[in-house]
Amino acid sequence: ITDINDNAPSFNEIELEERISEMTAPGSRFPLAEAQDPDSGQNSLQSYELSGDEHFSLAVQAGPGGDQRPELVLAKALDREEAAFHELVLRAIDGGDPARTGTARIRVTVVDANDNAPVFSQAEYTVRVPEDVPVGSVLVTVTAADADEGLNGQVKYSMNKATDMALDVFHLDSETGEITVLRSLDYEACDHYELEVRARDGVSLFDTTKVAITVTDVNDNVPEISVRSALSEISEDAPSGTVIALLHLAPRSSEPGALVAKVVAVDADAGQNAWLSYELAKATEPGLFGVGLHSGEVRTLRFPLARDAARQSLVVVVKDHGRPALSATATLTVVLAESVGELLAELGSAGEAAAAGEADGSLTRWLVLAVGAVSCLLVALLLLLLALRLRRWRREQLLAAESGAVRGVPVSHFVGIDGVRAFLQSYSHEVSLTADSRKSQLRFSGGSCCDTLPARPPPDEPAPLLGQEDPA
Secondary structure (H helix, E strand, C coil): CCCCCCCCCEECCCEEEEEEECCCCCCCEEECCCEECCCCHHHCEEEEEEECCCCEEEEEEECCCCCEEEEEEECCCCCCCCCCEEEEEEEEEECCCCCCEEEEEEEEEEECCCCCCCEECCCEEEEEEECCCCCCCEEEECCEECCCCHHHHCCEEEEEECCHHHHHHEEECCCCCEEEECCCCCCCCCCEEEEEEEEECCCCCEEEEEEEEEEECCCCCCCEECCCCCECCCCCCCCCCCCCECCEEECCCCCCCCEEEECCEECCCCHHHHCEEEEEEEECCCCCEEECCCCCEEEECCCCCCCCCCEEEEEEEEEECCCCCCEEEEEEEEEECCCHHHHHHHHHHHHHHHHHHHHHHHHHHHHHHHHHHHHHHHHHHHHHHHHHHHHHHHHHHHHHHHHHHHHCCCHHHHCCCCCCCCEEEECCEEEEECCCCCCEEEEECCCEEEECCCCCCCCCCCCCCCCCCCCC
16 A cells, blocks of 8 residues: 555644743743654655744754654743743644645743833922922822833832931822822921932832922911010010110101111011011001101101100001011101100100009909909899799798698598697798999888688687587
């Protein structure tokens, strides 16, 4: 029997799968399944061919029995991040004419290795935040991506470098990369922070980025005036040289435009929030003094007149240019005097007036307390009268009920009772109040007795034990 090429080579499985690590060195070999051909001689399996990808090549080794054993050879390094799968076609060819072939598809899965470090989306993050941002707000979210998969691709975030102040103010979420505010920011205390954040994968590869946080100013500071009023309080332990009063002596002959005083104010804010303007809000004599809008200088606007009071009080308002604007006030006392003696005399009279005002205030307080005490006494007295009235009403109700019960009992039921008597005495009183709370009248009425039982008969008349019946 002469063989003819009536059978094609075939594989036991037409779908083959290989798993190769991306760290495998080029030149590595992987054995493949062999094809079978029932024909013999020249019609049997003669060769293999591989197609589909440049990363792999085919090598055929001769077996002990002369059979051919195909091997998959890694020709080029793999990169799972570039291609996670490779599709190949292995063809087995016999020697017939025409030749017959059999094919099998090979799917190569590239196994991931931790060969990629996390990479931040930005080399540097820049954030501008107002100083009044609420605590707990998220300022920025740093993100890093790792091309690996599984544990090799999981990224954790941490603070790599930061000052102690920054660590107290900001918090970094290790899972999400969110940077939040832990404490209130203060532009005046610190207006710039720099953080270095590290992203690390599941093993040891990492990347770092820089986060620059700039705190912008908010108009949260009121202008501060060095001296707020002409006279200041002083502590008993104040050191020598402490300024206790700011007095401005302006001669009555001062010409218009003469410098009387200067209000000095500072604002801890920055930029437009620290621009200050001055204005005269109130004056004892309007039109006598004026205040420079930007200088704070208090100058005379006209000649002082004889009718002008010797003691002038000026209220200067200092405003910044924030939104909303914040302001502070300074009260200046200007004395129009020609000499120091006149100045001291004016100040002495002012002190006496202040002392008298304090005395009047003390007297007023005592009067208020007295009126309050009298009002409380009146309320207590009214409550007492109401309680007495209620008590009297209840007593009358009880007496009426008891008298009705006694009168309803037959006389024969009191056999042997002698000398039983009930005395009920009630007192009524009235209180009249006049307009003068010190005059009041309390009037008591005479006592009244009422017998609810028959009176005891005289000794010469024996009391009947039994009631006499009416004659028929």
